[in-house]
Amino acid sequence: MFNKILVANRGEIALRIIRACKEMDIQTVAIYSQMDKDSLHVNFADEAICIGKALPKDSYLNIENIISAAIGTKADAIHPGFGFLSESAKFAGICEDCQIKFIGPTSRMIRKMGDKAKAREMMVKAGVPVVPGSDGVVKDLRGARHVVKKIGYPIIIKAVAGGGGRGMRLVWEEAELKNAFLTASQEALTAFGDGSMYIEKYIQTPRHIEFQILGDKFGNIVHIGERDCTMQRRHQKLIEESPSPNMSEEKRKIMGEHAILAAKAVSYENAGTIEFIIDKDNNHYFIEMNTRIQVEHPVTEMVSNIDLIKEQIKIAFGEKLKFTQDDIKLRGHAIECRINAENPLLNFRPAAGKITELYLPGGRGVRIESSIYAGYVIPPTYDSMIAKIITWGEDRQEAIAIMKRALSETVVEGISNNIEFQLDLLYTTAFETGKFDTTYIETNLDQILGVGGDE
Structure with a gap:
């Protein structure tokens, strides 16, 4: 197994990767910008190197500095997380040239699926329906x-x-x-x-469904069920869940088969997602492939009991998948709410500043992915997501009930946030019944903000 992995990211995903590495007895190197010197991922890693100023172009997108940090610390591999350089074919290619393992697909695969137009052409040839x-x-x-x-x-x-x-x-x-x-x-x-x-x-009032894919270098590809990412605002996801509500087993089976076909079209390796939309007549269409781990990967982990980050690392090291499609058994229901530093009443304006008081929920069925703490200063330079709250229940109703309880326990003082807005969404009839589309928030925003839990 790898001796040392450099984590080329920040925040909660960097912390998530470091935790997986610790459990696998792998040393970790954190990189950080000058603004992130007090971040938890910096403190929890075995080594940490400052790679530049606050702006992403000077730090988390600075390929030369990241590669230099990997070489200087003798890291065997780099995990890019999500965002930043995670889908950069150039970065993956440079890693390959420097004989540093990029924990993700090859640069060739990223390049193929990163070109959305070419990806469409490949899906048509593979027999996967496209818009x-x-x-x-x-x-x-x-x-x-x-x-x-x-x-x-x-x-x-x-x-x-x-x-x-x-x-x-x-x-x-x-x-x-x-x-x-x-x-x-x-x-x-x-x-x-x-x-x-x-x-x-343009498919009006669609649902957004993605299938989690894992593939190894031996040609084995499996999917680990779907995630429903329909509850979004301006193409930014807010709530994700698995399995998708109101989807028949027959539809799930067909879409899963198409997801596998899509991944096999590029002989895909490592973790990725095949993204679909479903129209009002229940027709599904491929829209794109994400060649990285997703923000919402914990909901799949909760229903499958498969650690996707560890699987990424094992696949990158050259190990064969230890399970087949028939071995994957999904249980219960999981929901994720993204907690953002933003003000819903001011058109979701991002809110930087110091967290003066913090309490994150716990108890049965609750998982927290976050790197914030009391006294932490939310920088204005990066994405506004500060935490993910994930809940699991035996069924969807229980997962929702646990999420409502978890959100009501959560305290984040000192900065504006969307906790109350997330609660309001959970109490809408549309969410409770699972009958909503990607336009729901935009078309019902005044109601959601104005009357809280009562539509």
Whole structure:
């Protein structure tokens, strides 16, 4: 097994990886920006190295400094976590060149699935259903109009190298197309260094379902069930759960088979997710593959009892998966609420500042993933997520009840947060019945904020 792993990330995911390494008797190296010198992942790792100033481009996105830290500490491998460089084919390739194991798929796989337009083409060849749209990259406005003529409005313009809702525009009519295409392309160029776009038919009021994949270098690929990520705001997930409510076993089986086909199309290795949307007529379509561990991976761990981070490390080391699809038995129901430092009453404005008082819940069925503590200062430079609360129950109703109790126990003072908003969501009839789509929060925001638990 690896002797030492450098964790190329921060916050709760860095801490999560360090914990898994400790349990596997692997030494860890934390990297940190000057602003993160007092972070828990820095204190809990065996070694820690400052790699730059606060801005991500100077630290957590600084490939040269990260590789230098790995070489200087004689790390065998690098775990990128999620975000930052986790889906950078360039970074994975440099790791390969430096003979440092990148704990994730190969640079070739990342490059293939990172190009959303090419990924669509591969899925079509593999027999996986995709949303009607462009056959590849749409080079200009003329090309966009040609695609729209075939599929009709509404459409969604997406960045080939996109993620997190950036480089994405919804277009309802011809008059909006020019501005939407040009601004999305420019936004993508700024965010990802690539302004290439593709177009899909906009599926109205969809559900967002993703399947967790694990694959080893021997060609064995399994899925560990699905996660429902439908409860989101502006393409940012807020609540995730497994299994998906109101999904038939037949539908689950078919989508699981398609997820495996998608992963096999690139001979996928390590952990990843196959992302689908389901329309109002219960048709499902592939939308993308995430070639990394996901923020919401704990809900899958809770229902499967499989440690996905440890599996990532074992696969990267060259070990064979010790279970087949038939061995995977999912039990109960798990829900995750993302706790963000933001003010829902001020259009979810991010809130930096010092945590003056903190109490995180516990008890049966509760899991916390966080790196905050009383006295910790939330920096303005990074993502606003400060904690994840995950609950497990024998069924969905029990998981919801435990989550309501856990959220009501949680105390985070000194900064604005979305704990009350999450509670309000849980009490809506839509969530309790599992009958909601990705537009639910936007279309019902005033009600959720204004009347609390009563729709």
